[in-house]
Amino acid sequence: xxxxxxxxxxxxxxxxxxxxxxxxxxxxxxxxxxxxxxxxxxxxxxxxxxxxxxxxxxxxxxxxxxxxxxxxxxxxxxxxxxxxxxxxxxxxxxxxxxxxxxxxxxxxxxxxxxxxxxxxxxxxxxxxxxxxxxxxxxxxxxxxxxxxxxxxxxxxxxxxxxxxxxxxxxxxxxxxxxxxxxxxxxxxxxxxxxxxxxxxxxxxxxxxxxxxxxxxxxxxxxxxxxxxxxxxxxxxxxxxxxxx
Amino acid sequence: xxxxxxxxxxxxxxxxxxxxxxxxxxxxxxxxxxxxxxxxxxxxxxxxxxxxxxxxxxxxxxxxxxxxxxxxxxxxxxxxxxxxxxxxxxxxxxxxxxxxxxxxxxxxxxxxxxxxxxxxxxxxxxxxxxxxxxxxxxxxxxxxxxxxxxxxxxxxxxxxxxxxxxxxxxxxxxxxxxxxxxxxxxxxxxxxxxxxxxxxxxxxxxxxxxxxxxxxxxxxxxxxxxxxxxxxxxxxxxxxxxxxxxxxxxxxxxxxxxxxxxxxxxxxxxxxxxxxxxxxxxxxxxxxxxxxxxxxxxxxxxxxxxxxxxxxxxxxxxxxxxxxxxxxxxxxxxxxxxxxxxxxxxxxxxxxxxxxxxxxxxxxxxxxxxxxxxxxxxxxxxxxxxxxxxx
Numbered sequence: 001x002x003x004x005x006x007x008x009x010x011x012x013x014x015x016x017x018x019x020x021x022x023x024x025x026x027x028x029x030x031x032x033x034x035x036x037x038x039x040x041x042x043x044x045x046x047x048x049x050x051x052x053x054x055x056x057x058x059x060x061x062x063x064x065x066x067x068x069x070x071x072x073x074x075x076x077x078x079x080x081x082x083x084x085x086x087x088x089x090x091x092x093x094x095x096x097x098x099x100x101x102x103x104x105x106x107x108x109x110x111x112x113x114x115x116x117x118x119x120x121x122x123x124x125x126x127x128x129x130x131x132x133x134x135x136x137x138x139x140x141x142x143x144x145x146x147x148x149x150x151x152x153x154x155x156x157x158x159x160x161x162x163x164x165x166x167x168x169x170x171x172x173x174x175x176x177x178x179x180x181x182x183x184x185x186x187x188x189x190x191x192x193x194x195x196x197x198x199x200x201x202x203x204x205x206x207x208x209x210x211x212x213x214x215x216x217x218x219x220x221x222x223x224x225x226x227x228x229x230x231x232x233x234x235x236x237x238x239x240x241x242x243x244x
Numbered sequence: 245x246x247x248x249x250x251x252x253x254x255x256x257x258x259x260x261x262x263x264x265x266x267x268x269x270x271x272x273x274x275x276x277x278x279x280x281x282x283x284x285x286x287x288x289x290x291x292x293x294x295x296x297x298x299x300x301x302x303x304x305x306x307x308x309x310x311x312x313x314x315x316x317x318x319x320x321x322x323x324x325x326x327x328x329x330x331x332x333x334x335x336x337x338x339x340x341x342x343x344x345x346x347x348x349x350x351x352x353x354x355x356x357x358x359x360x361x362x363x364x365x366x367x368x369x370x371x372x373x374x375x376x377x378x379x380x381x382x383x384x385x386x387x388x389x390x391x392x393x394x395x396x397x398x399x400x401x402x403x404x405x406x407x408x409x410x411x412x413x414x415x416x417x418x419x420x421x422x423x424x425x426x427x428x429x430x431x432x433x434x435x436x437x438x439x440x441x442x443x444x445x446x447x448x449x450x451x452x453x454x455x456x457x458x459x460x461x462x463x464x465x466x467x468x469x470x471x472x473x474x475x476x477x478x479x480x481x482x483x484x485x486x487x488x489x490x491x492x493x494x495x496x497x498x499x500x501x502x503x504x505x506x507x508x509x510x511x512x513x514x515x516x517x518x519x520x521x522x523x524x525x526x527x528x529x530x531x532x533x534x535x536x537x538x539x540x541x542x543x544x545x546x547x548x549x550x551x552x553x554x555x556x557x558x559x560x561x562x563x564x565x566x567x568x569x570x571x572x573x574x575x576x577x578x579x580x581x582x583x584x585x586x587x588x589x590x591x592x593x594x595x596x597x598x599x600x601x602x603x604x605x606x607x608x609x610x611x612x613x614x615x616x617x618x619x620x621x622x623x624x625x626x627x628x629x630x631x632x633x634x635x
Contacts, residue, residue, distance in 0.1 A: 169477065196308065
């Protein structure tokens, strides 16, 4: 993985007792990752049918897609039986390609990556997925220094999942944020009220079909410098200044 | 006498007005106390609503959102190099430390690595922003608890660190210096020697803080045993950084899970833990963190290798498809970015996991039953930056 030769004076005095897994993989140029494979196996045995798919990027991370119905049991089993006790975050992904493109209306930007007019299909990321919305959460094992990213599909007609607050107290705020930003409700979370947005706010801002109003009102200038430099020729920039 | 009569009437009227006001404040369970969004005891605009029973807090709820800027949404319409300008403003006291995990995530997806010189300088600047951040905490904690002096000391010595950041990056608060594949510029001449001197100043500040504040009887009385958080609660809320280490967990991302691209393995330092989990422990841990941080900087300054500071990256950066999670040990705790890329100029989704968000979500739990002045102590010792909660 390291592409640069070590240059200069290097004193290896790391405080860590054991060499990190990264360094051992450098030598072998490994495609396998025993620790994460073992953890994925343990997850599958403990959770059983709840695990839909796993994905490992060696030396980096482990993704596990689980059933939505077993979402709460996943947290409980991970914390109490697998040692993944540290709650990192809980959020969601909206896989719908943005209907507004990249909101970059400057000609230079549009040319750089031409976007087609017909809607692109939904393509989900690691560990797959069949639905537009996916829950995304991450737990960490403080003792073993290994983390897992959990995903769960949410069908469009019923955007809800069991709450994690029974296992991780900190999930409450994360679920409130996910609820107001994506419109995903969590059954069992009794305090599902607005966290960031004012109470009367309509819409779910982080959904891809929620327009970013600032960009709708005033197009992003992109790499074009719209403000003429002081002392620049007035006539050359006349129509641009008039437009803005 | 007419004078006493009119005085009597005025007194009755004032009493009636007071009663009306009290009626608005008082609920069945006692009194509701609003701190903020504009209040001297808050940082930024965090609003705290506390229900009181006499002097004791029955229920205390932080209400964030007065500074929510929607960075996760804004990141989706900015190219990768433009994103660093935004995320600089998350934790505005340690700005450079915000850029690093995002840049590392982009580097991971692009499979590029910064040259060793850039990695070491990046680590030094990362630690300098930690010093700039936590030294303010040391001063601010004194101010919150009524000791003004240490605040001035901290601001005085913090300048030396900020000057070094400014000399290297051109910006005191928002450097915007980290790039995919390296750094914007090399270090200026004479910077290394001056930074050694600044580290000396910081160590002296630590000694002063220890004598002035930690040894102070009043400070100990106000922090020892106040706001105790057990380990299980801390991990369950996802508290990280010094707050987690103060509960006895030996866990530092710099040592245990340092992402490639930062060269902490070149330095030797100690990760301090404290078994108590109270406000005093959190303060003590942060003081030691500053000390160790100065040692890291000193060691790294002496081991900067020669070479380029920028790897070869294309002019227009398109990040290949994939997902990456990179977390680093920021001044406030674990900060991570979950970046989803669709092979475009802009990220598809960026989930920002900021440390203060999780650290402050513990407040309703930890303030149950404490006295009103202790709420201030607990909030100050948990140490949050409002931009880090609201994003």
